[in-house]
Amino acid sequence: MTGFYRDGYCRTGPGDVGLHTVCAEMTADFLEYSRDQGNDLITPRAEWDFPGLRPGDKWCLCVTRWQEAFEAGKAPRVDLDATHSSALEFVDLAQLKAHAMSSED
DSSP states (O other): OOSTTSSSOOOOOTTOTTOEEEEEEOOHHHHHHHHHTTOOOSSOBGGGTBOOOOTTOEEEEEHHHHHHHHHTTOOOEEOGGGSOGGGGGTSOHHHHHHTBOOTTO
């Protein structure tokens, strides 16, 4: 279950210092990039009830990590309908739209 509150929504609140507001579809390229940046989303972590992610999984990313990946040419596609509006405080809407999943996805 994704989201800071593990409720399936990319919403945020006072305890979410990472701002997990961007709903993205994982790719192998992004997962490897994130691991190389020190955030391993591939390896399962039983202590956090985290199964590990695979390409095709949707996950609520920290908005700053998505922006870093965008600048590095590694940004995954975004589900705009599931991305929290507060992400726009850090990421340009045009950037998100350029990586938006189509309605058929």
